[in-house]
Amino acid sequence: MAELTFFHGTMNCGKSTMALQIHHNAVAAGKRCVLLTRNDRAGGVISSRIGLTQPALVIDDTTDLYAELAGRLESGARVDIVICDEAQFTTPAQVEQLADIVDVLGVEVQAFGLLTDFTTRMFPGSRRLVELADRCQQLPVDALCWCGRRGTHNARTVGGQMVTTGEQVVVGDVDGDTLAYEVLCRRHHREGRTRSLAPAEPRVRLAG
Numbered sequence: 490m491a492e493l494t495f496f497h498g499t500m501n502c503g504k505s506t507m508a509l510q511i512h513h514n515a516v517a518a519g520k521r522c523v524l525l526t527r528n529d530r531a532g533g534v535i536s537s538r539i540g541l542t543q544p545a546l547v548i549d550d551t552t553d554l555y556a557e558l559a560g561r562l563e564s565g566a567r568v569d570i571v572i573c574d575e576a577q578f579t580t581p582a583q584v585e586q587l588a589d590i591v592d593v594l595g596v597e598v599q600a601f602g603l604l605t606d607f608t609t610r611m612f613p614g615s616r617r618l619v620e621l622a623d624r625c626q627q628l629p630v631d632a633l634c635w636c637g638r639r640g641t642h643n644a645r646t647v648g649g650q651m652v653t654t655g656e657q658v659v660v661g662d663v664d665g666d667t668l669a670y671e672v673l674c675r676r677h678h679r680e681g682r683t684r685s686l687a688p689a690e691p692r693v694r695l696a697g
């Protein structure tokens with residue numbers, strides 16, 4: 490039975506790497522995959538920070554994902570699995586199209602993305618995925634806050650300062666200031682205390 494699964498995690502937790510691993514395993518098992526991405530670091534490919542890449546269809550807000558898949562099937566292509574990276578950037582309507590791909594076309598969909606933005610609010614596409622998915626799975630957290638706690642929240646810094654307002658999606662730098670992201674624990678996200686403001690001696694030490 491085809492299912493819609495949403496794998497979510499923080500930045501730098503290996504979402505794209507896992508998407509590519511699932512793609513690799515599916516192809517090895519003789520399955521046909523369609524890879525989708527948007528606003529990816531490299532454009533036209535799903536790329537992971539450990540160096541894996543795979544060509545992917547780049548979608549934007551106007552892409553009808555259901556029509557795209559239905560068209561491929563009508564033209565005789567076989568598709569077993571749709572893998573959607575950067576799923577937080579899909580629109581709620583596109584998430585409903587992903588559900589239709591599962592329910593009407595019988596094709597498995599596995600979506601990978603962030604749950605929340607730098608203000609700790611859910612991305613609209615991620616919220617719709619949580620609402621509609623057959624399964625939601627939190628990816629293991631391997632990014633740690635500078636204090637040693639689990640890095641559960643995404644912080645945005647501009648010119649080294651943590652910011653809590655601004656556009657939800659920003660590509661590139663802002664007014665000449667370097668825009669960056671850092672994963673923090675909830676406490677330090679709420680305090681606005683990034684690594685650059687950390688005391689010299691971390692207050693919490695965790696094994697490993």
Ligand SMILES: [Zn+2]
Nearest residue numbers: 634636674677
């Ligand atoms: Zn912390």
